[in-house]
Amino acid sequence: MKITKGIIFTLILLSLQSCLVTKEYGRPETVEVSQNFRTENLPKDSLSIATLSWKEIFTDTILQNYIEEGLRNNMDIRIALQQIAIAEAYVKQGRAGYFPTLNASARATHQEFSESSQFGDISSANQFEIAGGLSWEADIWGKIRSAKRASDASYLQTVAAHQAVKSRLVANIASSYYQLLAIDEQIRVTTETIETRTKGLETTVALKDAGIGNEAGVKQTEAQLFTAKAILVDLETQSRFVENTLSILLGAAPQSMRRSTLEEQNIAIPLETGVPAQLLRNRPDVMAAEFSLMNAFELTNVARANFYPSLSLTANGGFQSLELDKLLNVNSLFASVVGGLTQPIFNGRKIRTEFEVSQARQEQALLEFKYSLLVAGKEVSDAMYSIEAATEKIRIKENENEAYVLAAGYSQELLDSGMANYLEVLVAQGLALTSNLDLVAVKNNRLQAIVDLYEALGGGWR
Numbered sequence: 520m521k522i523t524k525g526i527i528f529t530l531i532l533l534s535l536q537s538c539l540v541t542k543e544y545g546r547p548e549t550v551e552v553s554q555n556f557r558t559e560n561l562p563k564d565s566l567s568i569a570t571l572s573w574k575e576i577f578t579d580t581i582l583q584n585y586i587e588e589g590l591r592n593n594m595d596i597r598i599a600l601q602q603i604a605i606a607e608a609y610v611k612q613g614r615a616g617y618f619p620t621l622n623a624s625a626r627a628t629h630q631e632f633s634e635s636s637q638f639g640d641i642s643s644a645n646q647f648e649i650a651g652g653l654s655w656e657a658d659i660w661g662k663i664r665s666a667k668r669a670s671d672a673s674y675l676q677t678v679a680a681h682q683a684v685k686s687r688l689v690a691n692i693a694s695s696y697y698q699l700l701a702i703d704e705q706i707r708v709t710t711e712t713i714e715t716r717t718k719g720l721e722t723t724v725a726l727k728d729a730g731i732g733n734e735a736g737v738k739q740t741e742a743q744l745f746t747a748k749a750i751l752v753d754l755e756t757q758s759r760f761v762e763n764t765l766s767i768l769l770g771a772a773p774q775s776m777r778r779s780t781l782e783e784q785n786i787a788i789p790l791e792t793g794v795p796a797q798l799l800r801n802r803p804d805v806m807a808a809e810f811s812l813m814n815a816f817e818l819t820n821v822a823r824a825n826f827y828p829s830l831s832l833t834a835n836g837g838f839q840s841l842e843l844d845k846l847l848n849v850n851s852l853f854a855s856v857v858g859g860l861t862q863p864i865f866n867g868r869k870i871r872t873e874f875e876v877s878q879a880r881q882e883q884a885l886l887e888f889k890y891s892l893l894v895a896g897k898e899v900s901d902a903m904y905s906i907e908a909a910t911e912k913i914r915i916k917e918n919e920n921e922a923y924v925l926a927a928g929y930s931q932e933l934l935d936s937g938m939a940n941y942l943e944v945l946v947a948q949g950l951a952l953t954s955n956l957d958l959v960a961v962k963n964n965r966l967q968a969i970v971d972l973y974e975a976l977g978g979g980w981r
Contacts, residue, residue: 540827541661541820544668544813547885568788569801569976573689576786576973581779582696585769589692592770596688599681606670606677613670619655624648647846650837650853657830665820672817676810682980683803688768689979693970695765700781701963702758708955709751716744716948719931736942743945747952781962786969801977808884808891815877815884822877825870828862895975902972909965916958923951 568576574583590596628646658664723740726732763773800806836854840846863870927947973979 569978589769599684602677606674610674613667622652648839653834660824660827662824665817669817672810672813679803679807686979690974697966704781704959808888812884815881819877822874828860833857898975905968920954923954927951
């Protein structure tokens with residue numbers, strides 16, 4: 520009884536000592552998040568568009584169907600799911616570290632002895648054995664607990680990585696879709712310009728035939744028409760490429776993609792970023808970086824615990840007999856129980872090296888975590904500023920485009936009445952086309968910036 524109490528007391532002391540060997544993870548106090556993202560529009564509450572489902576952000580039903588299809592079929596998503604399955608298997612292995620290992624064996628041995636052996640007249644012998652072995656290591660230094668926590672953190676890291684892939688996929692599909700709509704609008708503008716310039720060419724030819732114009736004017740007008748047609752070819756090529764890109768994002772072969780129009784897109788939700796600390800909870804790549812840090816931290820605990828002795832308990836038992844027919848006899852039973860402490864002394868510096876490497880990897884993971892926060896802050900700042908700049912530029916470009924369109928119309932009227940020359944008309948029409956294409960591009964830029972902000976804040980994976 521006294522021996523049992525002594526063993527229990529010793530184990531309690533060792534358990535208390537384990538608290539001094541392994542450490543509890545805590546988020547580093549040196550981690551800082553930008554407080555303003557270099558914008559004046561940061562709200563003081565905790566609301567963030569990242570907490571909204573992508574269905575609330577992207578209300579176009581066609582785009583929603585594409586996103587759903589991509590989340591089902593995209594290859595990157597399916598690969599990430601397999602990574603989760605791998606990590607889940609390691610988690611199960613980590614939890615099994617608390618349990619003993621059990622092995623069973625069956626063995627038959629035949630020996631032939633020499634005449635001068637110690638067995639005298641016995642020339643040969645047989646031995647049969649059926650045995651089982653049970654081994655268990657006490658987690659007195661927290662090594663097994665830390666290994667389990669490391670595998671848990673690794674699993675959560677793969678889950679966060681999967682969420683990051685989803686967030687990126689949603690953003691890429693939306694970005695490609697909006698780019699396709701912008702190109703469609705530019706194609707529409709260019710097609711109308713071609714029709715207008717075709718009529719203008721007919722007018723220029725008629726003026727030449729009437730003796731009012733000349734061949735130079737005809738060729739200049741014709742050249743402008745060819746320029747517009749060349750722009751249309753480029754736009755149609757871009758449209759085909761973007762359709763192919765969108766198809767691949769959906770996990771499908773390149774095909775024609777159904778879509779709505781640019782003018783139908785309206786993201787009317789308040790563009791609030793939320794407080795900076797939300798990046799730690801919303802953005803999957805930041806979460807994955809912290810889980811990587813947690814994994815490295817716990818592996819350092821494991822490496823530290825390896826300096827201390829291990830307490831193991833081993834039990835073996837079974838049947839052993841020189842004759843096969845007596846193997847399962849009660850007299851053939853054997854058993855042994857061994858408990859011991861193993862303290863590493865000289866092992867070629869392996870334990871020290873593992874500990875130093877784990878410390879370096881932990882510091883590396885900490886730096887990567889900090890860097891992920893810096894990148895996140897930069898991307899939020901860039902997206903917010905891009906939205907503000909694009910919104911202001913749309914207003915300016917709309918006024919510019921209206922002025923150029925009116926100037927082109929007035930010039931054509933003056934030309935028709937013989938009060939202006941063809942050069943004035945060509946210049947005005949060229950500027951009007953360029954301005955119109957630029958306006959469509961700026962509208963697309965604003966949509967792209969909203970998508971970027973949504974992804975930068977960690978939206979899209981919910």
